[in-house]
Amino acid sequence: MTGIKCPHCRASLALDRIGVHFQKFCPAIQTPDAREASVKKFNRLYTHMQSHTRGEITVEELQEQADRIFLAH
Numbered sequence: 001m002t003g004i005k006c007p008h009c010r011a012s013l014a015l016d017r018i019g020v021h022f023q024k025f026c027p028a029i030q031t032p033d034a035r036e037a038s039v040k041k042f043n044r045l046y047t048h049m050q051s052h053t054r055g056e057i058t059v060e061e062l063q064e065q066a067d068r069i070f071l072a073h
């Protein structure tokens with residue numbers, strides 16, 4: 001199973017579950033504003049997920065992008 005760790009709570013996530021994790025399930029995202037911000041960041045990550053699907057970046061590089069996008073201030 002291909003996946004990455006959630007940059008917030010470090011849960012292992014299959015790629016097709018990442019979006020719903022940020023929308024609903026991540027225990028580290030607690031306010032509506034934080035959740036909305038995470039969904040916007042997920043939209044940026046999605047571009048990189050498509051690159052990974054095309055074989056242009058490795059899953060490790062996808063993890064780095066996720067950490068960079070979600071943990072940036």
Ligand SMILES: [Zn+2]
Binds near residue numbers: 007010025
């Ligand atoms: Zn999480």
